[in-house]
Amino acid sequence: MFTETAKFRDHHFQPLRNGLTNKPNGSDKYAQSELYLDGNPSVDRPIIVQFCANDPAELLDAAQYVAPFCDAVDLNLGCPQGIARKGRYGAFLQEDQELIYKLINTLHINLSVPVTAKMRILESKEETLNYAKKILSAGASILTVHGRHRDQKGHKTGLADWSVIRYLRENLPKETVLFANGNILRTEDIDKCLEETGADAVMSAEGNLYDPSIFGEVPPIGEEGREYWRGRDGKGGYRMDAVFRRYMDILYKHVLEVPPPARKPLFLPNDSPSALEPCAEEEAVNDVERPPKKKQKRDQKEKTSSPNLLAMQPHLFHLLRPLVSKHHHIRDALARCKAGDIAAFEAVLQMVEAVTRDALIEYEATDGKSMEADFQDPPAPAASSEKDGSNDVALDESSVQTVKECKRPWWICQPYVRPLPAEALKKGALHLSKKELAKMAEEEQRKKLESSKSFEIPKPSAIEFASLASMSAVDVLGHTELEDVNGGPETVEAPKEGLVCG
Numbered sequence: 001m002f003t004e005t006a007k008f009r010d011h012h013f014q015p016l017r018n019g020l021t022n023k024p025n026g027s028d029k030y031a032q033s034e035l036y037l038d039g040n041p042s043v044d045r046p047i048i049v050q051f052c053a054n055d056p057a058e059l060l061d062a063a064q065y066v067a068p069f070c071d072a073v074d075l076n077l078g079c080p081q082g083i084a085r086k087g088r089y090g091a092f093l094q095e096d097q098e099l100i101y102k103l104i105n106t107l108h109i110n111l112s113v114p115v116t117a118k119m120r121i122l123e124s125k126e127e128t129l130n131y132a133k134k135i136l137s138a139g140a141s142i143l144t145v146h147g148r149h150r151d152q153k154g155h156k157t158g159l160a161d162w163s164v165i166r167y168l169r170e171n172l173p174k175e176t177v178l179f180a181n182g183n184i185l186r187t188e189d190i191d192k193c194l195e196e197t198g199a200d201a202v203m204s205a206e207g208n209l210y211d212p213s214i215f216g217e218v219p220p221i222g223e224e225g226r227e228y229w230r231g232r233d234g235k236g237g238y239r240m241d242a243v244f245r246r247y248m249d250i251l252y253k254h255v256l257e258v259p260p261p262a263r264k265p266l267f268l269p270n271d272s273p274s275a276l277e278p279c280a281e282e283e284a285v286n287d288v289e290r291p292p293k294k295k296q297k298r299d300q301k302e303k304t305s306s307p308n309l310l311a312m313q314p315h316l317f318h319l320l321r322p323l324v325s326k327h328h329h330i331r332d333a334l335a336r337c338k339a340g341d342i343a344a345f346e347a348v349l350q351m352v353e354a355v356t357r358d359a360l361i362e363y364e365a366t367d368g369k370s371m372e373a374d375f376q377d378p379p380a381p382a383a384s385s386e387k388d389g390s391n392d393v394a395l396d397e398s399s400v401q402t403v404k405e406c407k408r409p410w411w412i413c414q415p416y417v418r419p420l421p422a423e424a425l426k427k428g429a430l431h432l433s434k435k436e437l438a439k440m441a442e443e444e445q446r447k448k449l450e451s452s453k454s455f456e457i458p459k460p461s462a463i464e465f466a467s468l469a470s471m472s473a474v475d476v477l478g479h480t481e482l483e484d485v486n487g488g489p490e491t492v493e494a495p496k497e498g499l500v501c502g
C-alpha cells in the first residue's frame with residue numbers, strides 16, 4: 001500500500017513538505033526548507049521506520065522511499081492482530097522463517113540504511129533463540145524482542161517474560177544489539193528491565209502513550225520546578241497540564257508552524273494571588289493565532305486528513321485518562337473536539353489547568369488529606385477473596401498490587417494497569433476454551449518449576465508491572481475500540497479516529 005499511492009504515504013510518513021510523491025533517487029539532496037516532520041534532522045532523529053510485509057521485493061520498494069529520511073528500516077514480526085493473520089504478516093510469519101530471512105536479507109543487501117527487526121518470543125526459550133539467530137543471520141542490526149507470545153493479546157495479554165530476553169542475551173554473540181520490550185510502564189521499569197534482561201535499550205509503547213514523560217528525567221527532591229510534582233508521600237510524576245502544554249506547543253511549532261500562545265507559568269500553590277485570576281486562561285486562548293471566523297467554520301466542516309491532528313484526541317484520552325474519569329465535563333469537551341479544531345483542544349487544556357490548580361490548592365490546604373479517599377486500597381480481586389484460595393492470583397503477579405504502586409493523584413501522568421488474565425478469568429471477563437485452560441495451567445506449572453529451579457531467573461515480582469500490550473483505544477492501524485476510562489460501568493467513547501503507528 002505504501003508504494004501504491006502518495007496519499008497513503010502522506011498519511012503515514014511526512015518527510016517532505018510536498019509529500020513523498022516519487023520514489024527518491026539515491027543521490028537526491030534536500031534543502032532544509034523542503035524537509036517537513038518525519039526524519040527531519042533538526043527535530044526527529046534518530047528514527048527507524050517500520051513496515052510489515054511478506055514480499056521481499058515489495059518491502060524493498062517501500063523501504064527505498066523512506067531510506068533517505070531515516071536511520072534504519074525495521075520489519076514488524078510482532079503484530080498479533082486478526083488483520084495480520086488474514087494478511088499473513090507480523091507475528092504470523094513466525095512459521096515461515098525462510099521468508100523472514102529473505103525479507104530481512106533483501107534489505108540488508110540492497111538498502112542504503114541498516115535493517116532491524118522486532119519479534120515476539122516463541123513457545124520455548126530454545127525455539128526463540130533459534131528464531132533470533134535466523135533473523136540476525138539475515139543481517140538485522142538491532143533485534144527488538146517483545147517478551148510475549150503471539151496469543152498474548154487482549155484479555156490474554158499478561159506479563160512479558162523478561163527471562164527469555166535474558167536467555168537470548170546470554171546465548172547470542174555479545175555484539176548483538178538487543179532491545180527489550182514489554183512491562184515498561186514507568187520510568188523506574190527502564191533500569192530494572194535493562195538490569196534483568198541485559199538488553200542494550202528498552203522500547204515502550206503503551207506506557208509511553210499513557211505517560212509521555214516515561215523517558216523523562218526525575219528531578220531530585222526539592223528541585224521539582226513547575227512541571228514535576230511530588231506528594232507528601234514522596235511519590236511523584238509529571239503534571240498532566242505540563243505535558244498537555246508541551247504537546248500543544250509541539251503541534252503549534254512543527255505542524256501548524258505558528259508560535260505557541262504566550263502562557264503564564266504553570267500554577268504552583270505558593271504563587272502570588274494574580275496567578276489565580278481566571279482571565280489568565282482567556283488571555284492564552286485569545287493569543288492563539290486563529291484564522292478568520294468564516295474560514296474557521298469552513299475548516300471545521302472539512303475533515304482534516306493530517307495524521308498529526310487526527311492523533312490528538314486519542315493521544316489526549318490516553319494522557320488524561322485518570323483526570324477525565326473524575327472530571328466528566330472535561331471528558332465530554334475532549335470527546336466533542338473535532339480533529340483540527342485547535343481552539344477546542346486549547347479550551348480543554350485550560351479546563352485541565354483549572355482543575356489542576358484547584359486540586360493543588362486543596363491538597364496544600366488539607367495537608368494532602370484531600371487525596372486520601374482516592375488512595376484507599378482498591379477492592380481485592382475476586383480471586384483473593386475466595387474462600388478456596390487454591391487458584392489465588394499471587395500478590396506479586398497481581399494487577400491490584402501494581403495499581404497500588406503506580407497510582408498517583410489524577411492530575412499526574414501515570415500508566416494504565418490492566419487486570420492480568422488470571423484476574424480477568426476470576427472476574428468472569430474472560431472465557432477460555434478447554435484447550436486454552438489446559439495450556440494456561442501448563443504454563444503456570446512451567447513457570448513455577450522454573451522459578452523454583454533457578455535463582456538466575458528473575459521472579460515475576462520484579463516484572464510485575466502489568467500488561468498493556470495490544471489492547472488500546474487506538475490500535476496499530478488507527479482503528480479504535482471503546483474504552484472504559486472509569487474502570488467501571490460508565491463508558492466513554494474513545495476517539496473515533498486516530499493514527500498511532502507503533
Ligand SMILES: Cc1cc2nc3c(=O)[nH]c(=O)nc-3n(C[C@H](O)[C@H](O)[C@H](O)COP(=O)(O)O)c2cc1C
Nearest residue numbers: 078146182183204205206469472474475476501502
Ligand atoms: C497503539 C499501539 C500501536 C502499536 N503499533 C505497533 C506497530 O505498528 N508495530 C509494532 O511492532 N508494534 C506495535 N505495537 C506493539 C508495541 O510495539 C509493543 O510491542 C507492545 O505494546 C508491548 O509493549 P508495551 O508494553 O511497551 O506497550 C503497538 C502497540 C500499541 C499499544
